[in-house]
Amino acid sequence: MTLFLILLALAAGIVLYVWYAAIVTRRNKVAETLGGIDAQLQQRHDLIPNVLAIARRFLEHEKTLLDQITALRTQALPQIGERDFGRIAEKFKAEASLGADMTRLFAVAESYPELTSSGPMMEAQRSYAEVEANIAAARRFYNSAVGNLRNAVQIFPGGLLAGAAGVGTLPPFYEAEAASRAPVSAADHL
Structure with a gap:
């Protein structure tokens, strides 16, 4: 009987350790995918000053928009290495x-044929579209990693092990913003 209890305790310990290791692995995967998003966002942030410099030559009277973008860029700059899951929502909003x-800005720029036909502006728009596609892919990877972590934590005994595995708050x-989920009316664009 004693041997049975020892074996049972050993098996339970192994199961708990494997679950703990799964939670830590998934937590680290979330942090890794956040790093991927940060890398793509950094490319976007590096591209923005070039786009603004090109646009500034043509859009002097749109100075408020250009200044607003500059301020938002400063506020939203990615913090590589920051993995405070509680602040991620703020970062996504910015x-x-x-x-x-x-x-x-690109919509306003379309009203200026000399700007949209400018080689540097066309290249900047192409680069920006590419970076945005990469950001979207990185966000999909992130959501997948978050789903896996949440499953590992929310399925018993994950909740008991989450704190020990360094998962205090779930990311x-x-x-997407609520406005982007609203149906698009073609009449608004005609």
Whole structure:
């Protein structure tokens, strides 16, 4: 009977350790995917001054928008190495505002044929679109990693081991802004 209890305790210990290791692995995967998002965001942030410099020559009367984008870029700069899961939602919100303003800038730029036909502006728009596609892919990887971590923590005995594995707060999923989920009316664009 004693041998049975020892073997049972040993088996339970092994199961708990394997679950603990799974939680730590998934927590680290979330941090890794955040690093991937940060790398893509850094490319976006590096590109923005070039786009603004090109646009500034043509859009002097849009100075408020250009200044707003510059301020948002400073506020939203990625903090490589920062893995405070509680602050991720704030960061995503700042990045969403920056993305919306860049979209607005490119929309305003379309009203200026000499700007949109400018080689550097066309190249900047192409580069920006590529970076945005990479950011979207990085966000999908992040959401997948967050889902895996949440599953590992929320399935018993994950909740008991989460604190020991360094998962105090669960990271949020990346979610699109409410405005981007609203249906698009073609009549608004005609």
